[in-house]
Amino acid sequence: MIESRILVVDDEPAIASGCKMILSEQGYRVEIEISGREGLKKLLSSPFDLVLLDIQFPHINGIDILKEVKKQRPDLAVIIMTGNGTVNNAVDAMKSGAFDFITKPFSEEQLVCSVTKALESIKLVKENNSLKKQLYDKFDFSNIIGETSEIKKIFEKIERVSPMDSTVLLDGESGTGKELFAKAIHVRSTRASCRFLAVDCSTFSSTVMESELFGHVKGAFTGAETAHEGIFGAACDGTLFLDEVGNLDLDIQGKLLRVLETGEYKPVGSNQIKKSQARVVAATNKNLVQMIKEGTFREDLFYRLNVFPIKIPPLRERRDDVPKIAYHFLRLFCRKAHKKIHGFSDDALSALVNFDWPGNVRQLKNVVERLVIMCDKEQLDHRELMDNLEIKPVALVRDIPLTLEELKRARKDFLEDSFRPVERLFLLRALDDAKGNITQAAKAVGMQRSNFSAMMKKNDIHA
Known part of the structure; x- marks a missing residue:
């Protein structure tokens, strides 16, 4: 990590300067601070990757600096520098979140080795977090x-x-x-x-x-x-x-x-x-x-x-989500097909919202993909949608009714499941041809306006 920034905090200038010289030769950007309090301020205000921290200062305890740093900068790697008489304090430092500790006097090899391991650990953590974020984003609620x-x-x-x-x-x-x-x-x-x-x-x-x-x-x-x-x-x-x-x-x-x-x-x-x-x-x-x-x-x-x-x-119970889902798939398949389709006409979008979608989101996705493949215009209109909508096939009656009541119930269920989608599309096409005028739509199909309006209400269609 050639660009890694390191701060050395030690009240012994010779040790601080020696660490800076050794680590600078390794290609790191190194700064030093001989005051514990000033070192803490700098750590909390500047983007360092690692700190070499002495454990004893005249006016502040190194452990207290460590705890505050890990509290506000948990991503910062800390290596404690300790004398022979403070090994127990170094163990406490490890428990408080330090990555490692080295005992004074330490060799150049010990210093470089400890710093290298700490920075490699940071790199692995960042890469792991990045991969997790990619996975999280892929399956984010969006x-x-x-x-x-x-x-x-x-x-x-x-x-x-x-x-x-x-x-x-x-x-x-x-x-x-x-x-x-x-x-x-x-x-x-x-x-x-x-x-x-x-x-x-x-x-x-x-x-x-x-x-x-x-x-x-x-x-x-x-x-x-x-x-x-x-x-x-x-x-x-x-x-x-x-x-x-x-x-x-x-x-x-x-x-x-x-x-x-x-x-x-x-x-x-x-x-x-x-x-x-x-x-x-x-x-x-x-x-x-x-x-x-x-x-x-x-x-x-x-x-x-x-x-x-x-x-x-099911999608039919959250119709307000249909436009957003449809436009999501439209953008997705336009990118794949290298096409520029700006959207749906108002009547096409209304038809999408009012369709029952027995296959739910998967069916809507398939329909939009098929529309993108077939469309050469900048907008998807109602007629193209009607030609590509999947209408639920007529279901076969599995059980033969045994009583008149069962026969009536079977007939009602049959009509509800098989005829309702056709009825809705019949109304939508009539309204589309009449440009939303209910009176003209009813007249064109041979119905009274009141009956046409009642059928619209039953199918939850609003002109």
Whole structure:
């Protein structure tokens, strides 16, 4: 660290000057101060990287200087210089935050070695903090777009639970960004410098999932030609994100429960018990309480996972966030596509806000990306949006109604789920063609104005 600034504080001018001469030859910028009080003032007012501090001064104790410096400048490295008769004081100094101490008289090699180690330590700490900041910035709340009260409450919960080791259960529909929230928890935790690993519990079969979670030994099953650590082992002291945990079968649920309760697990095919200190953040888009009633999810596992539940609302319940999220993705994909699209027309933005977004943020992201690819204009208008909006396909009725009441309820649900998005888009297109004039829009589609207005109200559309 050629540009490192060092202050030598010692009331013996010969020692102070000698240190300055030796360290200056090493390329450091060195200043000296023979007064303890003046040295303290200089340390608190100037950006030094390291101080060589004598432990005894006529009017102030070196330990008191050290404590004040570490209180106001915790990043400053301190090396204590002590005589043979004050070694005990040097030990006290180490307890108070000194990096090292050297005993007078010390050699040139001892001085240079101690200073080099201290400055290298500072460099490593700064690099580590820089990496943590990069990670923190990457998953900062600014990357989770939203200003509604619901999202702000989630941010507050994350700030509170992140420093703890408590298990967190994120409950939200597919596409709401549960992994982003899990990463935000990780980077705010004491485990931020350790690994964050994610596994989708709906991806693998039961046998493969057990191996993915807990690992296996060589020869545990056909095809197991080498041992596999498993993510509980790989996560070590970090954070393990179990996405769609409701898809685990009952056998693996029992083994997961054991890890959460004792930290112990066995790799597939092994009799050896292993330990894991990984923190678990789980997520689900299923109703686990209902699954417990149906016997497909363990109640004891639910309570072990549900220590700190966080409900993530779907996009349709926070429509005020849609414009900000849409513009975030617009800027992102314009940069990637090297295009200059300034924004959405008013009617296009209104359509975005009023769409139900069954696929949530993920669906909105896909739509904006597709619009950027297809658009050659400076503004995205309503017609282009309508051509690229994904409309939820008609769902098949799984259970045949057994009574007239069930048939009526099924019809109502069918219309609500499948027809409402089409109805909303019908209204928005009519209003777009009529440039927002409700009377003309109603006339163009063959409806009375009062009926058209009532349908708008039902769909929460405002002209």
